[in-house]
Amino acid sequence: MKGTLGLLTVAVLSAQVAAEEANLPSGNAELGFSNTSGNSEVTTVKGKVEYKHWINKFENRYLLEALYVEDEDEVSSERYYGEAQTNYRFNDKSYMFGFISDDIDKFSGYKYVATAAAGYGHRLYHEPKMYFDIEAGPGYSYKRVDRSQAPDNGNESAIIARVNAEYWWEFSENAEFKQTISSDISLSGYATISRSETAVIANLIGSLAMKFAIKLKHTTSPVDDKEKLDTETSMTLLYKF
Incomplete structure (x- = not known):
């Protein structure tokens, strides 16, 4: 009897420790830099920081890039960006979300x-090395036009329907695949902006x-005859913390 109680105690404590570890703050930071000289001179700098805590x-998540x-x-x-x-988690699969973003792209018009936006999210599939989440809900988008690029265009204020999907797969001990797709669908006749990121991450050493x-960004009705897509x-170094 005492042995059984001991095993149950160990099992409960192990489950509690696993839950606490799963809810610990986590994040990553990535940086990429390239510079060419000679016949062509091009400098590229890319940075991104993502952080999550409970x-x-x-569940709160922040992203800057x-x-x-x-x-x-x-x-x-x-x-x-x-x-x-x-995300307010009802359980392991269902949650309500609130979302805000700001995109400053100086060549977009x-x-x-x-x-x-706010809405409902659901984890459609989950196992230790794979998950698939989908979210949807109403929202609002305000696009401030750059008058120097598009003097004849007005600002755009629109009710939107936001949809977002995220797929993650750890396909080996040292590598993972991640796909995110989101779309802010304008319900007011203005531009719909959709984004996609396809990424493969390979561990090098430790947390590095x-x-x-x-990454793809598609705008259905860009201002001033800008490209839609x-x-x-990118190839960057990523540090997990």
């Missing part, structure tokens, strides 16, 4: 794009890893 049943590209002494790309999301990613391919 307060009771609230920046991209700067200078080509022949002229800036050809400059972008800053930030987002924050809080907008000074900034601010978005806020190498990340290869392809922006692509970004």
